[in-house]
Amino acid sequence: MATIQNIKGMRDHLPQAMLLRQHIVATLQQVCERYGFDPLQSPVVEYAEVLEGKLGDDEKLIYRFEDHGGRQLALRYDQTVPLARVVAQYAGQLVLPWRRYAYGPSYRGERPARGRYREFYQFDADIVGSSSPLADAEIVALLCEALSALGFPDFVTMLNHRQLIGGIARTSGLDEAAAGGVYRAIDKFDKLGAAGVQEELLRSGVAPRAAEQILALVQIEGDAPAVLEELAARLANDERAVAAVANLRAISEALVGLGIPAERYTVAPRLARGLAYYTGLVFEAITPHWPEGSLLGGGRYDELIGQFAKRSIPTVGLAFGIDRLHDVMEQLGLGPQATGTAVAFVTIFGPEQTQASMALARELRAAGINTLLCLEPTTALGKQFKEADRKGARFALVLGPDELARDTVVLKDLRTGVQEHVERSSVSAKVRSS
RNA sequence: GUGCCUGUAGCUCAAUGGCAGAGCACCUGACUGUGGAUCAGGAUGUUGCGGGUUCGAGCCCCGUCAGGCACCCCA
Secondary structure, three states: OOOOOOOOOOOOOOHHHHHHHHHHHHHHHHHHHHOOOEEOOOOOEEEHHHHOOOOHHHHHHOOEEEOOOOOEEEEOOOOHHHHHHHHHHOHHHOOOOEEEEEEEEEEOOOOOEOOEOOEEEEEEEEEEOOOOHHHHHHHHHHHHHHHHHHOOOOOEEEEEEHHHHHHHHHHOOOOHHHHHHHHHHHHOHHHHHHHHHHHHHHHOOOOHHHHHHHHHHHOOOOOHHHHHHHHHHHOOOOHHHHHHHHHHHHHHHHHHHOOOOHHHEEEOOOOOOOOOOOOOEEEEEEOOOOOOOOOEEEEEOOOOHHHOOOOOOOEEEEEEEHHHHHHHHHHHOOOOOOOOOOOEEEOOOOHHHHHHHHHHHHHHHHOOOOEEEOOOOOOOHHHHHHHHHHOOOOEEEEOOHHHHHHOEEEEEEOOOOOEEEEEHHHHHHHHHHO
């Protein structure tokens, strides 16, 4: 091994980072289960053909390889396509609608940057087998509660609909083929501004009048009902767009019913999403503290599972970007600030007191207290305290000759610096109640 | 995958082509049965890696690896 380093775009997560990441995952899991979702885990490796033909142009980013048996394999690109495979494969055993969550790494051969990695962790939640707008609303409500639970103060979920974007293109006199360029252009609105998008539209061959109309539609703003009303009026002669508006209206009304505050979501006609399998609702959550992109994204994909199963199974879901959530939360100082898992550090006064200290550590652990035991009985007490401090332990405990004689323990609170003699028999209760 | 920028001690960064440095962190001690604070001392580098130009390269050139930014796209 000539070079000691990790693969480009793939990271090691040291303990301090892992504590925050585990907090994020545990919180998401808790919220999902509160919504009645059940866990699923599938392999990181799939047959290449399972992933092919589902992602559009992004397919070139798939990690492919051949195994020792000559099988053409691929690392999963997301957890949505594997979900579709699982649903098709176990159709008889699953009770639809099926709500499931899944957590794990996915792989994309992209150029790494801040918030973009080649190995990245996603936490997915999907509702399989329902086309009801209540299903869409449940997913959006879940994500709002999850981001709130993580402590994000000011996120907004942007909602849009595939057929709304399509309707905007059609109403502007463009066919499906030209629509791709339109999606890409309007998606850059927040980055380029109106003038920039117009320039982009003209460059991709859109007529000036159509470009202006697209810009006007895309810039409609306000609360969800107002935006939808305006869109309904302007897209009245496009049947599919009208249906899309009605769908979004049903979803946003359901969000009201589910208790999601109005400032947490908005209908944003400018939101486009690249993944080819989306068919209806699409959404992203953004926060001003993360200008690089979205913290999570998702939507409805009613035809994807049908590519594996014999019939189409309507599904809506989302993926949280754990790495991005982690990066923003670290930047904002959200989440636990602990440097380690230990609460108590049991010192060893000297070789003669080793047995007594081990017994004390055992007792604390039995009481459910995360406890570090000193490993070098001959180490100066000062160094042991220093180790306790640097490991982030809240308490240091000392069992010296005096304490053993009086059947007490010295319990020092490293945060306040206050220490006291505690009855040997009440130590763990004392630590636990602090 | 394309273009641009960057890479020096554990971290943040200095060093006109001329002896590789500072702050923080780290280690030892002052210190008593006790961490953080203060003081005194100490250690630290194949300048990402490999070539080239030069009397001489951290600095210039080529390649490579990694990171960042833009494109593309997304979590």
